[in-house]
Amino acid sequence: xxxxxxxxxxxxxxxxxxxxxxxxxxxxxxxxxxxxxxxxxxxxxxxxxxxxxxxxxxxxxxxxxxxxxxxxxxxxxxxxxxxxxxxxxxxxxxxxxxxxxxxxxxxxxxxxxxxxxxxxxxxxxxxxxxxxxxxxxxxxxxxxxxxxxxxxxxxxxxxxxxxxxxxxxxxxxxxxxxxxxxxxxxxxxxxxxxxxxxxxxxxxxxxxxxxx
Amino acid sequence: xxxxxxxxxxxxxxxxxxxxxxxxxxxxxxxxxxxxxxxxxxxxxxxxxxxxxxxxxxxxxxxxxxxxxxxxxxxxxxxxxxxxxxxxxxxxxxxxxxxxxxxxxxxxxxxxxxxxxxxxxxxxxxxxxxxxxxxxxxxxxxxxxxxxxxxxxxxxxxxxxxxxxxxxxxxxxxxxxxxxxxxxxxxxxxxxxxxxxxxxxxxxxxxxxxxx
Numbered sequence: 001x002x003x004x005x006x007x008x009x010x011x012x013x014x015x016x017x018x019x020x021x022x023x024x025x026x027x028x029x030x031x032x033x034x035x036x037x038x039x040x041x042x043x044x045x046x047x048x049x050x051x052x053x054x055x056x057x058x059x060x061x062x063x064x065x066x067x068x069x070x071x072x073x074x075x076x077x078x079x080x081x082x083x084x085x086x087x088x089x090x091x092x093x094x095x096x097x098x099x100x101x102x103x104x105x106x107x108x109x110x111x112x113x114x115x116x117x118x119x120x121x122x123x124x125x126x127x128x129x130x131x132x133x134x135x136x137x138x139x140x141x142x143x144x145x146x147x148x149x150x151x152x153x154x155x156x157x158x159x160x161x162x163x164x165x166x167x168x169x170x171x172x173x174x175x176x177x178x179x180x181x182x183x184x185x186x187x188x189x190x191x192x193x194x195x196x197x198x199x200x201x202x203x204x205x206x207x208x209x210x211x212x
Numbered sequence: 213x214x215x216x217x218x219x220x221x222x223x224x225x226x227x228x229x230x231x232x233x234x235x236x237x238x239x240x241x242x243x244x245x246x247x248x249x250x251x252x253x254x255x256x257x258x259x260x261x262x263x264x265x266x267x268x269x270x271x272x273x274x275x276x277x278x279x280x281x282x283x284x285x286x287x288x289x290x291x292x293x294x295x296x297x298x299x300x301x302x303x304x305x306x307x308x309x310x311x312x313x314x315x316x317x318x319x320x321x322x323x324x325x326x327x328x329x330x331x332x333x334x335x336x337x338x339x340x341x342x343x344x345x346x347x348x349x350x351x352x353x354x355x356x357x358x359x360x361x362x363x364x365x366x367x368x369x370x371x372x373x374x375x376x377x378x379x380x381x382x383x384x385x386x387x388x389x390x391x392x393x394x395x396x397x398x399x400x401x402x403x404x405x406x407x408x409x410x411x412x413x414x415x416x417x418x419x420x421x422x423x424x
Contacts, residue, residue: 012395012405012421013226013394013395013398013402014225014226014393014395171419173405173406173407173421174404174405175395175398175402175403175404175405176402177398177399177400177402182225183224183225183226183387186225186387186389186390187389188389190225190387190388190389191387192386192387193224193385193386193387194385194414195385195412195413195414195416195417198410198412198417200407200410200412201407202406202407204407205407205410205417205419207383207417209224209385
């Protein structure tokens with residue numbers, strides 16, 4: 001059966017995104033220096049060959065274990081789930097050929113017809129909650145895995161449903177001092193994880209946790 | 213010159229201590245299950261030979277790289293600094309022979325004469341703030357390093373003074389869902405760290421960050 005997993009970059013102080021990185025300030029990365037902070041969090045990914053090819057950022061890039069990790073993670077994804085805020089940001093910044101190449105289930109109160117992008121990305125707008133979205137995503141993934149893409153509040157909803165099988169966290173040595181915390185609003189008892197793999201690189205510590 | 217460092221256990225969601233682990237409930241570890249949670253956070257340390265010998269917990273224990281790390285960290289400490297709340301908890305739970313064997317500077321408004329323990333631990337009660345305590349600790353450390361022992365608020369004060377040279381974090385795969393956050397109240401710009409060492413074990417990921 002499909003696994004449900006999260007794969008995100010996290011600052012050392014626990015933030016998925018710095019303060020100021022909101023739709024309102026999307027075109028002003030200098031606002032509260034959110035662009036520079038985001039770059040410090042995620043800079044490692046932009047130099048990986050697989051990521052560059054997937055986002056059409058040009059040839060070249062690293063081909064070591066981090067690149068292998070990104071390929072493995074990307075290829076296992078059969079469907080994505082995301083929140084409306086993340087979608088709204090992406091709708092403004094993804095290329096025409098959106099970088100998912102799977103069905104993407106967007107949790108929203110907005111009613112909207114599916115939105116098909118070239119390259120195999122199909123956005124579905126789900127109005128009946130996270131469990132319904134997960135059911136549709138599992139069906140669509142056809143044996144591959146379901147990625148909960150974000151944002152933080154959506155990940156928290158699925159954490160609290162107890163359905164997240166794996167957490168993949170790339171912990172960067174940067175302190176944001178504020179922003180969107182990944183781990184907040186967790187209900188007790190929290191799910192239990194064990195460390196499955198640690199990939200140690202200078203730019204980030206890539207941690208994979210598997211639910212017990 | 214002495215380095216100033218922090219060495220702490222941290223839950224995956226960023227807590228140094230679970231909710232309920234306060235002086236008021238010190239004798240009721242079942243309160244909000246703080247004892248069990250603390251055990252999940254720090255369990256790895258109780259089976260290390262050096263730690264067991266240092267706390268007189270009995271013979272035996274692991275002698276691998278984690279034990280070496282604990283020995284290295286313990287032997288580099290020339291002086292400790294802690295907050296009054298941490299001291300109050302310790303005063304009730306440390307053995308007669310308190311486990312520091314150095315001078316310990318306690319940040320407090322309380323005026324109190326130095327308190328000498330057998331085994332070389334001497335507690336000094338400092339009333340004139342964190343910078344004065346650090347100066348005294350550096351003098352006392354005589355070339356060895358100064359450990360900011362905690363709690364979270366004291367570590368945050370020293371982070372915001374920009375004087376912490378190294379962060380040693382043992383990140384355990386446990387979610388507390390609440391408690392005392394290590395990284396909070398950070399002032400901008402936050403200090404910048406690089407990853408210096410990652411020690412990957414099943415019970416915790418031991419991360420060492422050095423200030424750039």
